[in-house]
Amino acid sequence: MTExxxxxxxxxxxxxxxxxxxxxxxxxxPKNWRPxxxxxxxxxxxxxxxxxxxxxxxxxxVTDPQPGLQNYVWLxxxxxNLTVVIRTFGTAILVTIVCLVxxxxxxxxxxxxxxxxxxxxxxxxxxxxxxxxxxxxxAWMVLLQDTGPINGLLAAWFGIGPIPLIRTTFGVxxxxxxxxxxxxxxxxxxxxxxxxxxxxxxxxxxxxNPVTAFxxxxxxxxxxxxxxxxxxxxxxxxxFYIIPALLGSSKEIMISALIQQQISVFLMWGQGTxxxxxxxxxxxxxxxxxxxxxxxxxxxxxxxx
Amino acid sequence: MTTKRLLGAFAVLIVLWLxxxxxxxxxxxxxxxxxxxxxxxxxxxxxxxxxxxxxxWLKALFSSLQVAVLTMxxxxxxxxxxxxxxxxxxxxxxxxxxxxxLLPLIxxxxxxxxxxxxxxxxxxxxxxxxxxxxxxxxxSMPLVITNVMASLQGLDPRLEQASATLGAGKVRxxxxxxxxxxxxxxxxxxxxxxxxxxxxxxxxxxIQSPTLQTLPVKIFNSVTQTNDPTVAAVxxxxxxxxxxxxxxxxxxxxxxxxxxx
Numbered sequence: 001m002t003e004x005x006x007x008x009x010x011x012x013x014x015x016x017x018x019x020x021x022x023x024x025x026x027x028x029x030p031k032n033w034r035p036x037x038x039x040x041x042x043x044x045x046x047x048x049x050x051x052x053x054x055x056x057x058x059x060x061x062v063t064d065p066q067p068g069l070q071n072y073v074w075l076x077x078x079x080x081n082l083t084v085v086i087r088t089f090g091t092a093i094l095v096t097i098v099c100l101v102x103x104x105x106x107x108x109x110x111x112x113x114x115x116x117x118x119x120x121x122x123x124x125x126x127x128x129x130x131x132x133x134x135x136x137x138x139a140w141m142v143l144l145q146d147t148g149p150i151n152g153l154l155a156a157w158f159g160i161g162p163i164p165l166i167r168t169t170f171g172v173x174x175x176x177x178x179x180x181x182x183x184x185x186x187x188x189x190x191x192x193x194x195x196x197x198x199x200x201x202x203x204x205x206x207x208x209n210p211v212t213a214f215x216x217x218x219x220x221x222x223x224x225x226x227x228x229x230x231x232x233x234x235x236x237x238x239x240f241y242i243i244p245a246l247l248g249s250s251k252e253i254m255i256s257a258l259i260q261q262q263i264s265v266f267l268m269w270g271q272g273t274x275x276x277x278x279x280x281x282x283x284x285x286x287x288x289x290x291x292x293x294x295x296x297x298x299x300x301x302x303x304x305x
Numbered sequence: 306m307t308t309k310r311l312l313g314a315f316a317v318l319i320v321l322w323l324x325x326x327x328x329x330x331x332x333x334x335x336x337x338x339x340x341x342x343x344x345x346x347x348x349x350x351x352x353x354x355x356x357x358x359x360x361x362w363l364k365a366l367f368s369s370l371q372v373a374v375l376t377m378x379x380x381x382x383x384x385x386x387x388x389x390x391x392x393x394x395x396x397x398x399x400x401x402x403x404x405x406x407l408l409p410l411i412x413x414x415x416x417x418x419x420x421x422x423x424x425x426x427x428x429x430x431x432x433x434x435x436x437x438x439x440x441x442x443x444x445s446m447p448l449v450i451t452n453v454m455a456s457l458q459g460l461d462p463r464l465e466q467a468s469a470t471l472g473a474g475k476v477r478x479x480x481x482x483x484x485x486x487x488x489x490x491x492x493x494x495x496x497x498x499x500x501x502x503x504x505x506x507x508x509x510x511x512i513q514s515p516t517l518q519t520l521p522v523k524i525f526n527s528v529t530q531t532n533d534p535t536v537a538a539v540x541x542x543x544x545x546x547x548x549x550x551x552x553x554x555x556x557x558x559x560x561x562x563x564x565x566x
């Protein structure tokens with residue numbers, strides 16, 4: 001009884017809402033590991049149905065049809081594959097840049113408006129996430145088709161068209177940017193919200209014009225947000241399947257579709273899984289590189305708030 | 306001030322671009338024409354009638370709801386336990402363990418889909434209810450864990466200590482003290498899990514079978530293979546379901562911000 005009272009007093013004194021004051025930890029002693037038991041179900045499910053499938057993919061990539069690295073040799077020596085890889089990276093980079101350019105002003109505006117407006121702006125950014133990618137892609141298919149309203153307007157106003165919009169890189173990028181924009185805005189906003197608003201007036205007091213002030217003061221301070229938003233959008237973009245499948249052309253497929261094709265159409269498990277491992281390794285490498293570069297960056301840029 | 310106006314105009318355009326294009330699906334679903342046409346010609350509810358009288362579409366809807374509800378239950382139960390465990394543990398490798406549970410969020414969907422397809426092929430889980438629920442749990446659970454962890458962070462540990470002091474056991478303390486306090490996070494996590502499962506496409510495409518297809522799989526197959534406008538009506542129905550569930554989640558998390566007395 002006294003022990004608890006002391007602990008409570010310490011907790012109250014330190015005002016440590018998150019608890020775990022040193023006294024507590026010592027007292028719990030050997031019991032400290034018991035919460036590990038709570039993690040067992042999650043650990044088992046993730047290990048069996050997440051880690052094991054990935055290991056399975058890796059094993060298949062080096063054993064199917066026979067043991068060896070022939071699938072990786074095939075991956076890196078087939079020109080068509082390299083074209084797909086370059087196209088996938090190119091599209092992901094394009095989408096990342098477009099998202100950054102669109103999201104930056106939006107996120108900045110969020111930092112200078114009233115709380116009420118900001119909440120609304122955040123809601124508007126989150127709302128598209130409430131509708132499945134499939135439904136949104138379906139909508140773009142209707143809008144972008146040759147007989148669709150966009151081409152209809154172009155014909156009525158400018159007398160041109162129909163311009164091919166669907167089955168083009170433009171269509172794919174448009175759909176991907178719409179889906180990925182929120183993943184850029186949210187980290188940008190959270191890093192911009194931490195920037196002291198007095199810095200820009202201070203810079204101009206010291207003689208910097210708004211452009212210089214922005215590039216030498218504001219932009220560098222918002223770098224963490226640019227990194228985590230950029231990385232999230234880029235790696236999510238690399239793995240997109242539905243949008244390129246429905247808005248792109250079958251002649252310009254991306255890695256995900258190539259993987260699906262190798263496995264479901266050609267039944268080439270080894271080649272498909274080698275491509276999968278390649279995509280996975282690229283994703284992990286980018287994350288590791290960026291988390292090194294960006295010291296307080298989390299491995300889960302989209303998750304931390 | 307003019308800069309702010311300019312930014313405001315730009316933001317309005319962004320919001321319009323994010324939200325308006327999706328809405329074309331709604332008039333499309335009331336079209337009288339028998340193919341995708343925009344603007345639609347005339348008004349009819351035939352595609353909704355089609356949906357609600359076609360046993361195949363209804364079966365897909367039922368499968369989706371069944372999978373989503375079961376996924377929600379499993380992901381929430383397991384996720385809440387994991388979040389509780391993580392919040393109580395303090396050791397060096399904790400970050401790694403936490404990262405392990407969140408990893409499914411960043412691994413490309415297609416890679417996991419191929420892996421699950423290969424594994425389920427051997428385990429005879431393809432196109433089965435448990436297969437779908439387990440696959441969807443993997444991608445839903447991280448959302449439950451992050452939501453519940455966020456709730457737990459705002460929880461005063463002295464309340465649990467007080468409950469223990471007054472003689473309540475661990476289980477009783479959890480159900481009468483902890484759970485009510487983190488309820489908003491749990492609710493939001495559960496609803497996110499439901500929507501994630503209800504909308505999941507890539508994993509479902511790989512583990513589907515002719516006997517078990519979820520609604521998104523049926524939509525995808527219909528879009529790529531036929532030109533049936535029924536799909537517009539289905540899209541509106543799934544869109545409404547997701548939006549309603551997410552609005553409830555939004556409402557639940559709003560309450561969280563209210564200071565706990």
